[in-house]
Amino acid sequence: MKMRGIVQGSSNGAIGCKMLLIFLMVTKPIHGSALGNVLRPESEPNLEVLTCPGKCVCQLEAFNELPIARWVNHMARDYGDDSFLQQPTHTKLATCLVQSQDEWQELRDYLPTDLQALILLYTGNVENQLAVNTSSLRPLNQLRTLEIRGTGATLIIDDPLEFLQHANFEHIRLQASDRLQRPKFSKLPSDDYEYKPPSELLPPSEYSTKYPLQFEDAASDIVTYEQHMQRLKQTRMPSFFGWGRLEVLRIVGCKLDKLHWQMFDGLTQLRDLNLERNSIEELPPFAFSGALQLKSLSLAHNALRRLHYLGLAGLLQLETLNLADNRLERLSELSFPPLPKLQKADLRSNPVRYILPGTFWVMNDTRELRMGSDQAALDLRTWFIYGQFDSLNELRTLILGNVSTETLEQGVFKVSKAL
Template identity: 90%
Template sequence: MNGIRRIKRYARMKMKGIVQGSKTLLILLMLTKSIHGSALGYVLRPMPEPELEARTCPVKCVCQLEAFNELPIARWVNHMARKHVDDSLLLTTHTKLATCLIQSQNEWQELRDYLPMDLQALILLYTGNVENQLAVNTSSLRRLNQLRTLEIRGIGATLIIDDPLEFLQHANFEQIRLQASDRLQRPKFSKLPSDDYEYKPPSELLPHGEYSTKYPLQFEDAASDIVTYEQHIQRLKQTRMPSFFGWGRLEVLRILSCKLDKLHWQMFDGLTQLRDLNLERNSIEELPPFAFSGALNLKSLSLAHNALSRLHYLGLAGLLQLETLNLADNQLGRLSELSFPPLPKLQTADLRSNPVKYILPGTFWVMNDTRELQMGSDQAALDLRTWFIYGQFDSLNELRTLILGNVSTETLEQGVFKGLYRLEVLKLRGQIHSIQFDVFAGMEQLRELDISQCGVSELSMDAFMGVKRLKFLNLSHNNLTNMPHGLLDDQQRLEEVQLQGNQLKTLPTSFSRLPLVRVIRLDQNPWQCSCQMRYWKPYFTNVVRGPSVKRCVKDINGDPLSCRYEAPYETDKSVVPRCSNYNGRSVYYVLRKQLHCGDIKILQPLSPIRIGTRGLPLPHWRKVELQDQNQQSKKARPRKIAHRPTKQRNTLQFVLRQQNHQPHSDPLVLEMSNEI
């Protein structure tokens, strides 16, 4: 009983704040309940946590329980646009992980037999000398039949594929060599995929001579290099080309910087469950025909940071389920209808850092469901233009985001963005001299337009005609010297306008009439300050948009019901517009202290002509009718001989002179002057 009193006393001390830590209090309460279990009728016991096998973890390894989405392979998959990892695995609280540091071949031979049998994830990090090669055979890992994730990283390590790991789901290999053993079983009597592939681009269907382009692409016959199966096996033995045949449960495969510069259509044969494939930084120069025909259910494919100089549609043939394609940082210089096969489910295409100069007609005719496209490179400027009656982005009817870097055109003319009816975000960089009228015609869904850093010097008055849902307009860091009147008359939903870094001296008053505007950046311009700037207000010129903040509506229990991201606007004195004709002083200081413009005059609507019943306005058509009747009645009256002298106070000059010098107290006279 004394022990029970001490436990209760200690618990009271914790509740008073003397000892902090909710976990200790929970343990004490469970101990108290267990002691009095007979009186209360139940006993609280802590939930058992999953444990690793009783076998001791090897000395060179660290064995722990880790969440799967904290593993390097999972972080890469989460970074992709689409997540295709098994949801049940992502929700698993604990994954049995062993991370091993290996410096020599002997260390691997010593520890491989002591790894726990129930491992779910294994990471091998080779930290030894490059000259001391580490060779890991896949056959040595077959005893770990519960293994789902395998990662091997380190320069100087080699993975020898001699047996398939049919139980593996995720594989990540970085900076190692992949080599196949001579005894590896390869698929026999595999059928060439071209036998069942029927797609041909329109230029190959037409008779010779009917179709020609200004910059045609020439490719060698893809079937000219087809050899017999015995010759193919002999070549594979000579090159030790790896093959993942038999890895039937593999869902994620990442081969990064492994010098896998040659691909073959049988390398991924049988990987029907493969969803994510990454082959970045392997110096791949060309995609052979049907390179991925063994993994036709791919959702994402990354070939970024390689040396691809041309793209033929047979290289990506058959990937009808592909949603994300990353070809960034290659050497592609031209795109045409021969570049892509049908990709009906492609959502995102990344072609950045490719020296693409020409996009010929029909390039994207087989990508009808694409939502995001990015292009542009510092090595070559993209010739943004129209081809006869065709635009460069025809058939991208579902495109939402288009980002083009380093474009080059003298005039951004009508028809360049033909067919982009659902585009919401458009960003351009490069050299554009002028923007003509109706360039963005038909883009009724466009809400963000960024044409900054393009050297634009001329804007048509009707350049943005029809773009009525625009919220963000960025024309900063160009060579604009004036803004046409009525340029933004159609943009009544604009919230932010970026005009900094131009050569503007004046601004039309229509900019002050935007009803929803929050920010108008006007700094870094040589403004010629005058009283015409009286309508400028610091609450929309001296502010910047901050980072997005997540805001949620919560229920009574505090759980979020709906969330959205909002961008707060903050005051920033560094963006104050300044006057070049007043030694760089602030516009608002000059207006207040030096120009003495006074308050802004608010223009009141004209009062209606009051005839008949006093105080009741008349429609315009009725005013015209009454005026005609008065004129006819005056003509019908006999003209009087005696002329009365005209009173000076009824003349127009008198009314205007009186209004300019002193306000009139009579409202009827004021109404008369306004009407005149």
């Protein structure tokens, strides 16, 4: 009756309803009543919708509905980790359709400063390039999630976004600025890396006696820091140094065909890295040495022709590795470094013909391995006293498509005790 009196006693019905709404939002519900079960407003921050630019839609969005969250949740299910799901229920999101550089310059100053997620979709002509400088996003210091998508857009990294946790870039260009500050005292961690496969530890004569097969893979050239910095200046490769809170990074279809070890330097919180569809042909030594906490890494749909163990060196926390749809033709003991926590490895759609002895000796905890390609049949066989899947003691799932063998030899799956 008291609440009804508020409405009837008002000289303006619209204002009275507004007062009633406020009253209900701040009043604790009566326990056990039907009203109390319904009106339990969630503790959500207010979004200043009126400040949203005309080219954008601003809203409170369920975090798990964001595109990058859906991808990471899919990856989380793969390795049984739900920590990413422990996020705020709702996120302050602005989704903006941008057709020109002028539109971006107009709207960026009117974006709500308390945004937590921003999605920029470039829908303009490919020839009308859109350039977004990271320095222009620094006023949005509450931003946790950034997504930029659209052919013809370029993200110029001229300032680190140290507050970002999730970044998703699809079909754009990434470019470093001349004013970008890079680490001054970083060094290639080659001197601190101790692992070497048997073929590099033993003298050639002793190795050839103990291990009859020779491996022709050669280590990639390791350049000095000064030489590397000079190459960076010439190519203007992007660097995410300073993005210290970054947990998820997707760079998909961005023509990032070359990597360098300093690109991910300092990303100590990075857990998920996706570099799919970038035409990457090789992994330089210690390519991911700045992100040693990685749990999932995808290099699928690239152009890798060979693997050298230094390319993935140091990823001792890695649990999921996706190398599907590349151009790998042969695997050997020089292909992989120690990956003690690797659970799943996907090598499908690679024309692998030969798996030489010792290939999987450094993947002792792997539970699932997928291989097979229509381009080439895998020669399923033993090599002297060695099986092709030696040391995969914890393997539960082995999928091999398109194999070639006249006789399934007894030692092919030797030492894979769990199969």
